[in-house]
Every structure is written in structure tokens, then in C-alpha cells.
Amino acid sequence: MTHVPQIKIPATYMRGGTSKGVFFNLTDLPKSAQVAGEARDNLLLRVIGSPDPYGKQTDGMGGATSSTSKTVILSKSEQPDHDVDYLFGQVAIDRAFVDWSGNCGNLTAAVGSFAISSGLVSAERIPDNGIATVRIWQANIKKTIIAKVPIMNGEVQETGDFELDGVTFPAAEVEVQFIDPSAGGGSMFPTGNIVDELEVPGIGIFKATMINAGIPTIFLNAADIGYTGSELQGDINGDPNALQRFETIRAYGAIKMGLIETIEEAVGRQHTPKVAFVAPPKSYTASSGKSISADDIDLNVRALSMGLLHHAMMGTAAVAIATAAAIPGTLVNLAAGGGERDAVRFGHPSGTLKVGAVASCIDGEWRVDKAIMSRSARVLMEGWVRVPGDAF
Known part of the structure; x- marks a missing residue:
């Protein structure tokens, strides 16, 4: 019996805040997965290793927790005055389901870094040394997020002494600002009551x-x-x-x-x-x-x-x-x-x-x-992920 060989897709495995996820540049995905739909969902499920009835995601990049079963797709922004469009997919562990209904605030801390390193932010917006302001369009909830990314010698500075409870090692501080953070439009209190x-x-x-x-x-x-x-x-x-x-x-x-x-x-x-x-x-x-x-x-x-x-x-x-x-x-x-x-x-x-x-x-x-918090982010591995060519 002939089996379809694996294909490889450029990807970066990153920690953002207290989460981890697999990051993709939209244009690096196979054509069928560059648009929303079954092919994209199936591809991301196979990358992460879901659905896994054992609950371990052993045959994928997922870490068998909601914090580590995540995917991110980035592209040059189509929105005025924004640098990058950020789409987040939360991958279920034990069933074939990718939830696109919300954002991941932790991985947001890594979006600016990935966008800069991947050439998605115009060079004139990146200082040789200092702080780069990355304007992010969060495509799931249609909101603006600002990430303040430290730069040293023209490159993202990931190491530092900022400590974040839930993360073992210190790293560089990334300030994240969520502009008008009411989610999904409409009233902040959908029932009209605060309690x-x-x-x-x-x-x-x-x-x-x-x-x-x-x-x-x-x-x-x-x-x-x-x-x-x-x-x-x-x-x-x-x-x-x-x-x-x-x-x-x-x-x-x-x-x-x-x-x-x-x-x-x-x-x-x-x-x-x-x-x-x-x-x-x-x-x-x-x-x-x-x-x-x-x-x-x-x-x-x-x-x-x-x-x-x-x-x-x-x-x-x-x-x-x-x-x-x-x-x-x-x-x-x-x-x-x-x-x-x-x-x-x-x-x-x-x-x-x-x-x-x-x-x-x-x-x-x-x-x-706006709401403001400080997180940190770091590239853990970069290169390619591999999936069977008929997985999507």
C-alpha cells in the first residue's frame, strides 16, 4: 500500500506569557490552508496532535494542556495603521475541533516579536536600539493591540530580567496594551447589568x-x-x-x-x-x-x-x-x-x-x-513542522 509522504511547513514554536504555540506566516501555509475552512482546521489539528483519546498529544506539537495546544497565523495587516493581522486557533485536545471564537492574550506577547523577525513589520518602524511599537489587528475579535517589543542592534531582544509567575526563567519585558478591549462589539455588559x-x-x-x-x-x-x-x-x-x-x-x-x-x-x-x-x-x-x-x-x-x-x-x-x-x-x-x-x-x-x-x-x-499588562516571549524552536501530506 502506498502512503502519501510527509510535507514540511515553515513554523516557529514560541512561548508567549504562560502559553506556548506554533506560529505560522500565512503565506507559508499550503494554499488550501491559507483560507478559513476544513483544510486549515485539519492541518492545525495534525500539527498539534489532536484529536488524541490518550490526552497526551504525543504525535504532535501540543503539550496536552489548554495553555500549550495553540496555533497562531500571522500576515501583513490589511487594516489601516496596523502592522500585522493576528489570528488565533485554540486546538481541542481530545476531539477534532479548532475554536476561533476568541483571542489568546498570553501569545499576544509573542506576536510582535514574530512579526518583526519574520519581516511583517516595515523596517523603518524598527529602531536599532530601543522599543518597537507593533500595531496588531486581532482578527478573531476585531480589536487593536499594541505590543512594545525591546530591540537591540536591530533585532528582537528576548533575554532579560523580567520575571513572570508561571514561567520558570526570566526574559525581556513586553508591554501589551489592549485598546478598547470590549470583546466582540456591543455592550461591555451584555445583560446591561454589572451584577x-x-x-x-x-x-x-x-x-x-x-x-x-x-x-x-x-x-x-x-x-x-x-x-x-x-x-x-x-x-x-x-x-x-x-x-x-x-x-x-x-x-x-x-x-x-x-x-x-x-x-x-x-x-x-x-x-x-x-x-x-x-x-x-x-x-x-x-x-x-x-x-x-x-x-x-x-x-x-x-x-x-x-x-x-x-x-x-x-x-x-x-x-x-x-x-x-x-x-x-x-x-x-x-x-x-x-x-x-x-x-x-x-x-x-x-x-x-x-x-x-x-x-x-x-x-x-x-x-x-485600554488595559495594560506586562508579559514576556521567547522563540523556543524554529524551522519546519512536518505532517502527512494527506492530513488536510
């Missing part, structure tokens, strides 16, 4: 802040669902009943936010919305063994991604946290002590993170001009 009662049949009625900022997110009070807000991954991910309860809450929240019309649709939209729970500051020991003092944080936040508690914090969810914290009366704001604030430092399973946002209320509608 709602979310009724979940068979589970209960919960106070919830449902916000479109960075990524659609449902915030709950930890105490209302039986948690302290200081949990680590093992406390939740080993409990199938808890995970099913969170997924049910997520599905009913998605309906209330207008993201889906029926519960059945939730399975086809795993990446969004996110579910997170918040609590006032409480001391705990992070997954690395680092002691986190309640005196050093404003609140604790835990968030789920692709059905599991995240090991740190998704970058887009951090934008939602920053935005909600800046708006008095949201559950996030109240957990942080209430009042007006333009920045918070929150505790997550791997440590802490500081995020900022400036909010204003105009004609009864809340607006956030």
Missing part, C-alpha cells in the same frame, strides 16, 4: 458579573460555589463533578450573555466564555512553592480554560479582570475592596500578576479605553 443573578438548573442561583472585555468572562464569588479562591489545579481538576458543574455554569452563562442560543451549542464553543471565581485576598502557597501573602495582593482569582482550572491566568482573562476591577460594583471590584482603581494585583495558582485599566461611564455605558 446579575445567574440561574443554573439543578445547581443554583449565583451572583455573576458577565463581561465582554479581552474575552467574554463569567465572574462568580468563590464562596458562593464552595471555594476560598486560593485553590490550585489539583483541588479542582481532579474532581469530575466540579468540572461538570463549572461547564454547566459556563453554558448557561453563555446563553445569558447572548453568545449561544441553546445549551447544546456550548460544546462547539469551548474557548469562550471563560468562567472565573474571585475572593478577597488570602495567603496561600503557589504551585511553585512560593508563599503568596494576602498583604501583597488585592484579590484572588481562579479561572478555567477549555474545561480545566488554568495553571496561572489567561492573558485575555487578565484583561477582563483589569477591566472589571476598574468598574465599581462588579464582583471583581468588590473582592478587591471596592471603589475606584486603575490597577490591581491578583493572586493566581502560580503566583501574582499586576494588570491595569482605565474605565469611564459615558451616557450610562461603561467603556475602557
